[in-house]
Structures are given as structure tokens and as C-alpha cells.
Amino acid sequence: MPHHPVHEYDVLVIGAGGAGLRAAIEASSAGVKVGVVSKSLLGKAHTVMAEGGIAAALANTDTRDDWRVHFSDTMRGGQYVNNWRMAEIHAKEAPDRVRELEAWGALFDRTPDGRILQRNFGGHRYPRLAHVGDRTGLEMIRTLQDHGIHKGIGFHMETTMLTLLQDAGRVIGAFGYERERGRFQIFHAKAVVLATGGIGRAFKITSNSWEYTGDGHSLAYHAGAALIDMEFVQFHPTGMIWPPGGRGILVTEAVRGEGGILLNKDGRRFMFDDIPPAYRNQTADNEEEGWRYTQGDKNARRPPELLTRDHVARCIVREVRQGRGSPHGGVFLDVSWIKAKLPNAAEHIKKKLPSMYHQFKQLADVDITREPMEVGPTTHYVMGGVRVDAETQMSDVPGLFAAGECAAGINGANRLGGNSLSDLLVFGKRAGEHAAAYAKANGAGQINNAQIEKAERAAMEPFERNSAVNPYQVQEQLQDMMQDLVGIVRREEEMLCALDRLRELRAQAAQVVVPGNREYNNGWHTALDLDNLFTVSEAITRAALERRECRGAQFRDDYPEKDSTYGAISFLIRKAADGSMQVSREPIPELRPDLKQIIEEFK
């Protein structure tokens, strides 16, 4: 052990996206010593890719909005299997978290009277998303980064954690390596906050970067924490589908918020063909009304393109499967048509959707002010994650906290666009605050050398084997398999087959070799991430097998209805004593009467 550098912190935050940075800022404001490790450089986390905005009931653009409407929208979007206390806290605290960003230097787009402008988004009753064109995530992460670097936080960039250190059941730090020299590092901390983001790399078509291999999910699982809601994986309806290398890159929902429409190859606006009953009252029944809604007419109802993501994604899959798709196997998303409505439409589009304009022009030779884009669903977000206490964000394991995408609860069966950035801020702050309090109340734990030696040995194995299995190829096979067998449309036989394939792939992964040495070796990093991918893939598959119904993002072809018995339970995943993965059912606590009333009121 002594030959590895040891970093001593009160609070260690793993991950430097929105949740991690917000947690670190809060913890350091509480006066404790904070360290942040991040897999990439600072400011590059997936938060940067968030385009649409931060959902918060500021009521700047529509004064009818308040936290109660936001709460009921979030619950409806999550099909009522959300952790309702988290949804309540989120809706109540999001406005303050947004205003705080402004106090730290963020510059949002403005209303005519100089307030923060808010835009429409899928599933939100009123225009609610504070935004900066279509680069809100960049504004948010840069604001947090630039604020955070002056708070005395220790940053360890390009550093990946392999295991959480434990002492008598409690988490007391983490062990991992820095990429540049490949040296192992010990982080000794009184509390650890996981803020590692998502799992998108388990699927072939994803908007997520190489980093999102379910690290936090897997670290927590192996430390004994429960994962919850893992069956709920969000396939964002609009990802790029061409060129092949760009497949999966996100096309923001803001395109539809600005009036973009979805068309099949026959030019039919197919979203009008299937409007779920729960949304019928709130959805326009003609094109004209939908257009007026996007232009801020308060008496108009939203166009069906702005229904929840799970629903829109399924409608797209239906069109493609029934032979009405676009040339590259998606559908058309057209915002250029608004030139029929607005005098300077091209300028307007470039101003409101600059990144989209740029992205399509450069990567696909498509000018979105003149022609439609081709889009299809892409793995975007996981609603499931570490089960946490709503107030403190602490997991079942003492000293271990989680926030943001790697934590679960607020989103239920489907997340509304814009609720992610606000989730990162609200629960990042809470995690930082409570981790700091925990660190103040508890001493440092004892590091167990045997645990470190074991993790170190396992990490070095890929250099020592005599075989020829390539880590990238194992990863690719896993991604193909999950895409095919546990994707948007799921069936029991296919998922059972996925479990078999996972066993085979794990066996292959145990034979993976990498050439070269430990210095900035991407092949080695890919090999070390595989285990996390297997853990989350298995968790998703097992939970999806158990939920024999359709709800939100979970779509079972063999159980095509929603089943109310599943409306009051969540599936919990834990590691059993023998090392196997166990699924259990857990009842969702009954909704507080005042919250029930709010939901009724805004039905």
C-alpha cells in the first residue's frame, strides 16, 4: 500500500459533471476538505451535451407555473412510480438552484423585461426551461467549473475509480488510477459522493461518450448498495442516424419546442395518430393549435411531438417497423417548414438552435433551415440507479452518497427533458451538504490493504495474459447484444437469451489482453470498464424481465398493457452473499395526501 500515493479528503466526489461539481461546491462551502476525481478533463462531462435547458418553475414566461405543476408533470411523466418525495423536493428547490447559477455568472437567454427566459419542452405544461440557445449544458458546466476552481477543491482530472474502500460496512474512500501515467491512487475520505452519470455505453446506439459505463452504479452495487428502477432506460426519440459514425448523437428536443415536426416518408405527421389518454386533454388536436403553442399562445395545447420521450420514441419505432421510415432507417424531423409561418425563419432557427445548425451542416451536409433532418431513437439516459434517501442522497451503505443520473428515484419510469439538469443541481447540492455533515460527524476509517492489493492485481491482469481477445471487440459485442435483445422493445425470450450471452461475454472478458504499458492506454481503460458494463447490463435485463408490463420507458411486447399491480412497486437489485445478482420487489410508499391532491388538481 505505501507505494501508492494517498490523498486525504473529508469528502471525495467521483465525477465532475453537473451533479459532482455542485456537490463539491456545496461540501467545500460547508468547510470540509473536498476532492473531485473525473474520468475526463474538467468541463468535458456529458452535462456539456445537454441542450434544451434546466426545468424550474420560475414562472417568468408563464405566471401560471409553480412547483405544484412541475411536481405533477414530473410524476405524470414518470408514470407515478417516482420517489414522490424527491419529485417534490426537486420541484420546490429547482428555481433557487437556477437563480444561484446566475449569481455565479451564468448568462441565460432573457425575457423582454430582462428575466431568465423559459422554453416549452415535452411533458412540461408551461414553458419552464431556463436555457441558452441549445447549449445550456455547456453554460451550466462552465459556470460550475469556473466557480468551483476558486473554492479550494482538489481536482484530479483523468482519474478513474476501480473500487470503493470499505471499513466495517462503511465506505471510507476509493482506489483507482490516473490515466496519464497509469499510476494507482488511494483516496482516503470520510464520505464519498458518486456522480458518475449514466450507462449509455452498454448500447450500440447512444448519445453518451466513452465515459458512461455505469461506473457509479457498479461501484455502489459491489459495495452492497441497492440499485432501483434499472429497467427504465430512456431512448431519446431524436438522435442522428446518418452518417454512421455520428449515429446516436443527440438532436435536442428544443427543435420540436421551436416548432419542429416529425414526418414519415409519406410526409404524414404521424404523431397525431396516437395520443395517450392521460395526455389527451393537454394535446393539440390540429396542426394550427400545435404551432400556436410553440409560439407562446397560452390558450393553445402542445403539439403531439412534445409528448413524453418514451412515447415519441415508440411512435418512431412503429413507423420504421411498418415500412414508413426515412432512407437511413429513421423518420424526418423538419423545422425548416416554419418559413411558411415566420418571415425570417432561417435566422430565427440559427439563433435558437445554433449547435444543431452547425452539427447537421458539418457532419451530414444538411442545412436544417432548408431541409428536414433524419432522426431515430438513441440510448440517452438511465432513470435507474443507486437507491438514495430523498433528503440526504445517502445510499443504503453508510458514507456513500449518490446524485444525478447515477442515483435513482426522481424520474420514475421516464424522465422529462429538462429535469436532468435541475436534478443535478438540486440533488448535487443536497448530496454535498449531507456528505459534508457526515464527514464532520465521523472519523476516518481504516484502509484495508488486502482490498487494494486485490483490486490492483485484477487491474494488471490484462497486461499479463497470453491470449488474443481485444477489449474493444468484447465491448462492441456487448453493445450489439444489448441493443438487439434489451432495447426499446423487449420480450422475455430475448432477455433470457441476453443473460446467456452476458455469461459468455464475461468469460471472454476474462481473457482480454492489452498491448503496451500503463501510460495513457485507451485499450487498458476499455478493458477495465467492461466489468461495470456487465453489471449494469445484467441489472437492466433482470429488472426488465421482472416488470411484466408496459410503463414509461419499459415496453414489453409480450405484456403490451400497463398493469396496476406494478404501479405500486419498484424492483431492487442487490448483490447476494454468494456474489450473484438478486432482484426483489419493494412497495412504493403511499403518496402523501396533499401531494395526491395536487396530482388530482392538475390531471
Place this chain on the structure above:
Amino acid sequence: MAQATFRIWRGDSQNGSFQDYNVESAPGMVVLDAVHDIQGSQAPDLAVRWNCKAGRCGSCSAEINGNPKLMCMTRMSTLDLSQPITVEPMRAFPLVRDLVAHVGSNYRAKKSIRPFKPRPPDFPDGTWRMHQRDVDRVQEFRKCIECFLCQDVCHVLRNHGLHEQFIGPRLFVYSAALEMHPLDTESRAGALKHSHGIGFCNITKCCTKVCPEEITITDNAIIPLKERVVDEYYDPIRRLFRVFTG
């Protein structure tokens, strides 16, 4: 499908050389796709940074045929495939390995810039009012994705290696965003002149030309900052004022 040869820099801070790899070029392919292809089958330990694949995160900066570019936004169709395509790391920074350069100096330089300091809130609820027209010009600077390509081409850094005396165009853009922020009350003119080396910039505009976000670095950020420094230091009344206040 066409064949393309990539001549990629392999090596660390001590030794290195270009190595050739053949790749099938498919329609719509970008340089980063080719690099991933090579990594996946021919050179698993090839070091490269990337995240978003969409020109949004600024991780994949490199020199392609000698031009500073984002690998994820450089289409193969814009390159002459009859010649080997060279890909090498940003040369203005120390090398880590292969295509990965040390960009830590930029993070250190940012920390030396005085942070945002807003005026007191306009309203008791802690909020301010700002108009879009006042926010527009700062929003241009805030588009920066920290790819550091501008730093890579600036001769003050690249040829003269003044990383510790000159913060470089990216950090001038950052300083300008703070200085022109409608709520900010801090002054950075002294630091710009004395420790951040704005005087070394002789407005060659090379930085502006390579910025993938098309930020008009020189005209909109650096020149106005230089004017602020002049106002602060060479304005006779202010100068007199400084004599008395120290």
C-alpha cells in the same frame, strides 16, 4: 470504398515517430472515426481524447495535415485521400502520449484570473434584470468549448513557449466574458497588463481563424481588452489618479 492512409504520431515525451495505418473510408466518415477504427483493430493502445463526437466538448483537438482541428468535425471528404493524412497532437503543449497533449497550463492560467464578482442583486429576491442585447456579446464568448486550438496556433505560446507569462487567446476570451458581463464589478486590466501578458499579442488573428466556435477572438475580445488596459494605464487623468492612490 476508398482506402485512406493515416500517418499518426506515436510516442511519448522522449521518443516518437509517425506510423502509417490503412483505413477503409466510408461516406460521412470523420477523422475521429478513422482513429477509432485504428484503435479498435490495429493499435488498441493508441492514446486519444474524445467525448462528444459532435464538436461540443473540445476534447479531440489535433493537427490534421498540419491544421489545428477537432477530429470529430473533420470530414474525410474534405481531405485529399490520395496522400497520407497526418494526425499529430497539438504541438504547442508538452506531449503525454500519441495524440494526447498536456493542457494543464490552460487550467492553471484560468485560476489566476479574478473570478466573477456580481453587483448586489437588483431586487430583494436576489435576482437581476439584464437585457438580451447586453447579454449577446458575452454569450459569444461563452460558446467557447475549451478545445485550446487557438492556444495551439498562437505564436507566443507555440514558438516562444511563454506559457507562464501569457495566458493566451482562450483565456483572453474568458477574461473578456467576465469584463463585459453586465453584472461584473471586478477589474482585470492590471492583471492583463502585468501578469497575463496581453502586450505580447500582436493581433495576427491566427487564433480567430482556427476557432471551431467561430468566436471573433481578436476583434471582439482581445482588442477591446487592450483598449481597457490603455484606458486604465495611459489615460492621463487615470494615471494621475493612480499616482495619488498608489
